[in-house]
Amino acid sequence: MKKNEILLQLDDVYQDVIEWRRYLHQNPELSFQEDHTSQFVYDLLESFGGFELSRPTKTSVVARLKGSKPGKVIALRADMDALPIREETGLPFTSTKDGVMHACGHDGHTSMLLGAAKILTEHKEDLSGEIVFLFQHAEELPPGGAQEMVAAGVLNGVDEVVGVHLFSTVPFGTIHIRYGALTAASDVFEISLQGKGGHASTPQLTIDPLATGAQIVTGLNHIVSRSIDPLQPSVVSVTKFKAGGLALNVIPDTVEIGGSVRTLSPEVRELVKNRIIEITEGIAKANGVEAKVNYTYGYSSVMNDKHVTDEVVQVLEEFLPDRTLEWVDPLLGGEDFSAFSNEKPGCFVIIGAGNEEKGITYPHHHPKFDIDEQALKDGLRFHVFTALTLTQQ
Ligand code: NI
Numbered sequence: 506m507k508k509n510e511i512l513l514q515l516d517d518v519y520q521d522v523i524e525w526r527r528y529l530h531q532n533p534e535l536s537f538q539e540d541h542t543s544q545f546v547y548d549l550l551e552s553f554g555g556f557e558l559s560r561p562t563k564t565s566v567v568a569r570l571k572g573s574k575p576g577k578v579i580a581l582r583a584d585m586d587a588l589p590i591r592e593e594t595g596l597p598f599t600s601t602k603d604g605v606m607h608a609c610g611h612d613g614h615t616s617m618l619l620g621a622a623k624i625l626t627e628h629k630e631d632l633s634g635e636i637v638f639l640f641q642h643a644e645e646l647p648p649g650g651a652q653e654m655v656a657a658g659v660l661n662g663v664d665e666v667v668g669v670h671l672f673s674t675v676p677f678g679t680i681h682i683r684y685g686a687l688t689a690a691s692d693v694f695e696i697s698l699q700g701k702g703g704h705a706s707t708p709q710l711t712i713d714p715l716a717t718g719a720q721i722v723t724g725l726n727h728i729v730s731r732s733i734d735p736l737q738p739s740v741v742s743v744t745k746f747k748a749g750g751l752a753l754n755v756i757p758d759t760v761e762i763g764g765s766v767r768t769l770s771p772e773v774r775e776l777v778k779n780r781i782i783e784i785t786e787g788i789a790k791a792n793g794v795e796a797k798v799n800y801t802y803g804y805s806s807v808m809n810d811k812h813v814t815d816e817v818v819q820v821l822e823e824f825l826p827d828r829t830l831e832w833v834d835p836l837l838g839g840e841d842f843s844a845f846s847n848e849k850p851g852c853f854v855i856i857g858a859g860n861e862e863k864g865i866t867y868p869h870h871h872p873k874f875d876i877d878e879q880a881l882k883d884g885l886r887f888h889v890f891t892a893l894t895l896t897q898q
Contacts, residue, residue, distance in 0.1 A: 507631070511889060514624050519882045522620040525549075526881060527598040529612035533587030533605045536646035539564040542585050542615070546640050549619055555626035556638075561657035564642040565650060569635060570626055576634025576896040580659075580666040581888050582651075582845060583618035584611045584644035593872035608874040610671040610858065613881055615640060617669070620881075621888035634896035637663055639845070647803050649841035655848050665813045666851040667891050668842045669884050674868055675857035677877045680821060681833045682854050684814050689740075689767040690774050691803040691839040696721065696785050699795040702758040711756045715748045717792040718760040722746065724784040725764070732780050739777055740767040740837070767837050769806055804839040810850035816895055817852045824890040825883060856883050 534542050543564045550556050556568040564585075592599050592606040600606045622638050639659060643650030660666065675681055698721075700714030722743050733739050745763035749755070766781075768774040782798050789796035821830055833855075842853050858880035859865050867873040 507628075511624065511628070514627070515882065515886055515889065518620045518623055519885060521623065522616045522881050522885055523878050525619055526612050526616040526878065529615055530596070530607050531598045531601050533600050533602055533607045533612070535589060535605055536586040536643035536650070537564065539585050539642045543640065543642065546585070546615060546619065550622060550638075553623050553626050555629050556622070561659050562642060562650065562653050565654055566640040567654075567659050568622060568638040568640075570622070570629065570632065570638070571635045572632025572896065573630055574633040576632075577664040578635045578637060578662050579892055579895045580637040580639055580663045580845070580849070581618060581621065581892060582639040582641055582666060582668040582842060583614040584641045584650070585615045586611055586643050586645050586650070588645055588870060590870065590872055594875050596875065606872070606874075608871060609645065609869050610673070610874075610876050611644065613671050613858070613876050613884065614669065617881055617884035618888055620885045621892065624889050625892055628893075632893075632896065636892045636896060639666075644841050647839075647841075649804060649844060651841040651844035655844050660845065660848050663849050665810075665895060666845045666849045667813070667817065667895070668845070668851070668853045669887060670840070670853070670855050671858040671876050671880050671884065672855045672869070673859045673865055673874060673876055675855055676859050676861070677857050677880050679829045679831055679857035680825070680854060680883070681831050681857070682809070682814065682818065682821075682852075683833050683835065684809055684811055686769040686806040686835050687809050687853055688804075688807045688840045688843070689769055689835060689837045690771075690805045691837070692766045692774070692778070693801050693803065694764055694766065694781055695799040696762040697797045698760040698762070698789060700758060700760075700793075702756050705754040705756055708756065712793045713756050714760040714794050715757060717789055717794045718746060718748060718762055720788045720792070721762060721785050724788055725781060728777060728780045728784070732776065733773060737773045738769050738835070739773050740765070741777060741781070769835055771805070774805075804841045805843045805847060807840050807843045807853045808846050809852045810846070813850045813852040817854060817891060820887070820891050820894050821854075825886060828883065854887070856880055856887065
């Protein structure tokens, strides 16, 4: 590997990466509507040359770069979509689309991976194996773009998949990683109760869904404390309870309950789901109320494979030795990289892009969200050396 030559190239291409990031930042597109963004990515990749390009879905792009020596097939992923947020950063390259903003750093992700593609295609002769660049649409909107790309076969023949997220809440210079679950599975549930309303003065003539609903909420709040291993993190939060109207002398007909579930293992996820259904149906039956439970799966946990994570840590230690690597607890946010890492062994890392001195401290999805552009170079370096190293092993 011509490490020094590549390091010099990184300095050059970093300037392109900043330019692309600013262009994408100015021209954000919502999930599943990344028409212009994906065309921009496709055209640039075509201009670099050397790739086998495809469009697995309407607004995603995949570029395959085949090396000339045998080796592993490594996929690198970047997400490309923006959010329905009105930007308030005041940046010179602020969004030109009212109410749409790159408020999660996906503009940076796309640009870093484009930069890596530009560098790696110039080293095609020395490459082992194959690199698959996944430019993914719709990370922000469940059911998400990743599972559509997987269904379209983008991981066929891939050995390992690696992804990156820039974080404004992690200081520039710091990189976060962990083995196993990095993010939580995040699901929602809705319960509708059908009783028989009536006058408050004659409860014996009604079937009261409100009193039943109250028992159900209490029951649901016991799931984590009574049914789940205390060493397995999980959350069940009831966040909605709708019943009754203006008249205080009326027992209502129906009640609507809803809430959110976060879990870190597939077993606990299934257990919580089953307990929600059993408790709701059991209490409803005891009270003669009809209950319907709708449980909707959101993104599952991003699982960092032990072996791939060890390889990635090696890359970080060798090629980003000037950065601080921290082993962290799981995050309870969702990330649809899980659709890739469920399919193939993978690793997802968090690259610090916050900077207090520059006032870059706002969290993701905030109208003043920004990233320290120095972090783009970390991501670029990470992608290039991950591809070069992992394909060889
Ligand atoms: Ni994001």
